[in-house]
Amino acid sequence: MKARVTVTLKTGILDPQGKAIEGALRSLGVAGVSSVRQGKVFDIEIESSDPAKAEALLKQAADRLLANTVIENYKVEVVG
Amino acid sequence: MKAAVVVFPGINRERDMARTLKLTSGHEPTMVWHADTELPAGTDLVVIPGGFSYGDYLRCGAIAARSPIMDAVRAFAGNGGLTLGVCNGFQILCEAGLLPGVLMRNARLKFICRNVYLRVEQSGSPFTRGYNAGQVIRVPVAHGEGNYIADADTIKRIENEGRVLFRYASPEGNLDAAWNFNGAINAIAGIVNEARNVLGMMPHPENHVEAALGVTDGRGLFAGLAEALERAA
Numbered sequence: 001m002k003a004r005v006t007v008t009l010k011t012g013i014l015d016p017q018g019k020a021i022e023g024a025l026r027s028l029g030v031a032g033v034s035s036v037r038q039g040k041v042f043d044i045e046i047e048s049s050d051p052a053k054a055e056a057l058l059k060q061a062a063d064r065l066l067a068n069t070v071i072e073n074y075k076v077e078v079v080g
Numbered sequence: 081m082k083a084a085v086v087v088f089p090g091i092n093r094e095r096d097m098a099r100t101l102k103l104t105s106g107h108e109p110t111m112v113w114h115a116d117t118e119l120p121a122g123t124d125l126v127v128i129p130g131g132f133s134y135g136d137y138l139r140c141g142a143i144a145a146r147s148p149i150m151d152a153v154r155a156f157a158g159n160g161g162l163t164l165g166v167c168n169g170f171q172i173l174c175e176a177g178l179l180p181g182v183l184m185r186n187a188r189l190k191f192i193c194r195n196v197y198l199r200v201e202q203s204g205s206p207f208t209r210g211y212n213a214g215q216v217i218r219v220p221v222a223h224g225e226g227n228y229i230a231d232a233d234t235i236k237r238i239e240n241e242g243r244v245l246f247r248y249a250s251p252e253g254n255l256d257a258a259w260n261f262n263g264a265i266n267a268i269a270g271i272v273n274e275a276r277n278v279l280g281m282m283p284h285p286e287n288h289v290e291a292a293l294g295v296t297d298g299r300g301l302f303a304g305l306a307e308a309l310e311r312a313a
Binding site: 013020 | 138139142143146175180181182184185186187188189229230231263
């Protein structure tokens with residue numbers, strides 16, 4: 001089973017890397033970008049074929065390692 | 081002093097730390113590998129040195145914080161054992177939940193390797209008893225992610241409880257954005273846990289203990305620790 005965990009910075013947490021990317025887009029002339037926040041995507045293969053089990057496992061993975069919940073939010077998706 | 085220096089793959093400042101511990105206490109520390117599950121019997125100080133554990137993959141310190149040895153470190157610290165984390169060690173202690181908050185990318189995005197000035201905020205801890213409150217010390221930093229942040233309630237709590245032991249300051253000891261080179265909130269360079277037995281700091285006091293290097297301002301931290309441990313023994 002394929003799954004995806006997306007980790008993003010919480011609102012209000014300063015993201016210097018996102019800011020730098022935002023500036024670089026501006027200097028490239030990519031107009032109309034008002035803000036960039038950088039995050040992480042984890043594509044994960046799961047042994048189980050039970051979506052509920054898969055989701056529980058992904059949440060555990062995100063809580064215990066993939067995200068630092070002090071500064072980050074995460075979203076888990078079972079892609080199928 | 082019976083110090084244990086915890087070594088993870090990618091850590092590279094463990095020898096500086098071991099040399100300093102030997103020089104300041106007279107006792108050779110034990111190096112403990114990350115895959116070990118126990119600290120040597122009688123350990124009275126655990127030090128997590130600087131470097132780039134696991135190549136800073138995922139987040140600085142994130143993978144090291146989940147190593148087998150960290151359960152033993154957590155138990156040791158939970159029993160009041162003195163624990164010091166420097167640079168990557170500070171990041172690891174935060175990721176392990178032994179200290180609050182997180183170290184973000186430096187505000188100006190650059191890796192910074194230079195000497196900085198720290199104002200010692202409190203002298204009433206085993207880590208800072210070798211200094212006077214308000215004293216300014218000069219020590220090196222070398223990091224890309226030292227920009228300390230925590231949620232507003234946590235910052236308020238650690239400030240009210242006097243848990244900030246070091247702040248980035250001017251050579252005269254003034255707080256000034258120009259001297260807070262990594263953008264840390266309230267210029268925080270080092271904090272202790274609630275029980276005040278776990279210190280995490282970004283600068284490297286272990287690199288300024290020998291006269292040959294021209295500055296010995298880091299000596300106070302280690303000499304103070306050695307003295308505190310001798311008294312307790």
